[in-house]
Amino acid sequence: MTDITFITQTKQLIDSLKSVCANYGLGNDGNEFKIITQMFLYKFINDKFSFEAKKQNPKLEKAGNFHEALKALNDDEFQFLTALIGAGVPKLKPEQMITHLYNNQNQPDFAVLFDATLQAISVDNADIFSVKSASGAKDKMFDQLSQFITDPSQRDAFCRALVNKLFEFSFERMFSEKYDFFATIFEYLIKDYNTDSGGKYAEYYTPHAVARIMAAIMVPEPVENVTCYDPSAGSGTLLMNIAHAIGEDNCTVYSEDISQKSSNMLRLNLVLNNLSRSIPNIIKTNTISEPYYLGRKFDYIVSNPPFKLDFSDFRETLEKDAYKERFFAGIPKVPNKETTKMPIYLLFIQHIMTSLSKMGKAAIVVPTGFITAQGGIEKRIREQMIEGKMLKGVVSMPSNIFASTGTNVSVIFLDREADSQNIVLIDASNLGTVVKENKNQRTVLESIEEERIVSVINSKESVEDFSVVLTTDLIREKNYSFSAGQYFNVTIEHVNITPTEFKQRINTYTETLNRLAFRSNQLDYEIKVQLNGLGYEN
Known part of the structure; x- marks a missing residue:
């Protein structure tokens, strides 16, 4: 599989998430940016954790069902696994994986489970993945995305639609192939949201x-x-x-x-x-x-x-x-x-x-x-x-x-x-x-x-x-x-010529000027004749 194929598939994921937003009345809504980017982030860290976990634990790599094998680890094994993965990769518990949400999407109040899962990931990974303000306060990685749907009766279906789109796609093959195209993907992901208006908080996208x-x-x-x-x-x-x-x-x-x-x-x-x-x-x-x-x-x-x-x-x-x-x-x-x-x-x-x-x-x-x-x-x-x-x-x-x-x-x-x-x-x-x-x-x-x-x-x-x-x-x-x-220097080219050559050039220029002057007089005479013929002799 080529990087072009990966790029195409990833863009299709982004478009499908936008389609879900549009179907639930959030197309071009102010909250669409948060939903798209946060769902993309959730999917990325989900697959990144799975990829790194499989590298560090042979049992997980060989398991037919990664999610069930991860759930089967005891506390000590899970702690050891996360220590091996290192601080640069987010840590997800089995119940925080997309597979868990997918398997439980028909539960009552699924939107509550969906939001709670994302909130738990935010808390567990706050030290590494939170953005700070000058006061030291940390933000949350994820908002309560279901709350952007104003009709409570639609929230479960909205969250199910998002999870289903994420479940159909995987980044893991891209990690193993080590393609370096995420700058292209990032630009596509935010192209509708990174404004160039130049207003109060202008955000210009540097070429x-x-x-x-x-x-x-x-x-x-x-x-x-x-x-x-x-x-x-x-x-x-x-x-x-x-x-x-x-x-x-x-x-x-x-x-x-x-x-x-x-x-x-x-x-x-x-x-x-x-x-x-x-x-x-x-x-x-x-x-x-x-x-x-x-x-x-x-x-x-x-x-x-x-x-x-x-x-x-x-x-x-x-x-x-x-x-x-x-x-x-x-x-x-x-x-x-x-x-x-x-x-x-x-x-x-x-x-x-x-x-x-x-x-x-x-x-x-x-x-x-x-x-x-x-x-x-x-x-x-x-x-x-x-x-x-x-x-x-x-x-x-x-x-x-x-x-x-x-x-x-x-x-x-x-x-x-x-x-x-x-x-x-x-x-x-x-x-x-x-x-x-x-x-x-x-x-x-x-x-x-x-x-x-x-x-x-x-x-x-x-x-x-x-x-x-x-x-x-x-x-x-x-x-x-x-x-x-x-x-910059202004250069003027000088060409040395003899006095004879100079005189010849002057004579040529004089003849040309005389010829043009004679022709000008001829044209003046012809114009006057034409005007007289039209009755404008005065």
Whole structure:
């Protein structure tokens, strides 16, 4: 069986769960997202536990009925089994398995059993699989999903329909084949729920091409035992890419985000990408006003911060002395409540710069206007990047690299060990192919174009009309501009000719001008004759 087959079957599972929601009046309902993602998570951890249990216990592997064999284990055997499986895999008791629910679906009040089962799993696995808030409170992995059905008489049937869809499908073969396609599945799973509206809690989905470029530039060589952090993690696209580039076993992931929905998406993404042990490091909080990891330093930081998030509610608190060191370049003013011009990203950039370890590296998506602003906080931040010898390079991306926003973006690469005499600026604005995506146009980079960007910046190569390699002194002279185009040389080709050749060219040009002037006079005469014939002689 191929990975394409697995992808197709998994998408069919997602579609079938959506179909159940639609049949019970929850299609496009605000709670549909929770039902779909939580059922997917339940099925995934159910099959993951079964797969790992069979690997650790030969009796379970050989048993004709895994569920009955699991129930037959005594307490000591079960405890020993869970110890062998390890902390990264959720622990499920026999009565918490999907098979148990499937076998008992005709019991009265099945919805009560269904909800109680999911709640018990949440409690038993809270230490590893719960998302924390800044206060330390832990969320629940699962809601009481049956309660989203307003008609109590339909709840049992709704829960039975969900269980039956899960029972028909298995991930176990996918684990044994070790296919790596869960990023594709995750994107399909959340594609209807990860909005790009740019509102109060904007959640932008970073294009995979941008995420891959960021990771490849940041991790050109193998590293071990490092920390990765995203202060505005969203669903985790950037974190997953940097973790894959480093190696899941070689890094620990940390994140903060104000959105509960995004935090739950990230949890599922970590589970799918073999990073479950980092789930306790997911924090739901306002990174700017209530940072959970304040003072902690990280080896790798990636971020696509919100460009327009309204911070007027908490700006005054940022004026306190406690925040001044972190926001060294200043706190932007709130521009008359116009959320389209909320420059909160400037606070995230400063937060990131002060969160880097002594050997830390960072990649930050910024509006391209940031790299050329002539004054204000923008310039002060850029100045600190140069004077602090942190700037490795900048890549100005093609327009519409994000399908849902017209903002042109660039990626700034910081490195505490940067070569300050070889800073690479790239103008990639002419790369990519424009494609239509729903009602929007998006620019898509080919893999060879991604590789070109990565190669040029990592090899510190100057390419005509594409990249420049600069010193800090040259950047100072240009008012700390990070735009590659401002440093490109304007070349004028000179061709040496003899006086005789010059005279011949002048004569040729003179003859051509005289001929054109004569022809112009002829046309003027012919027009007058035609007008006279029409009676317009005056």
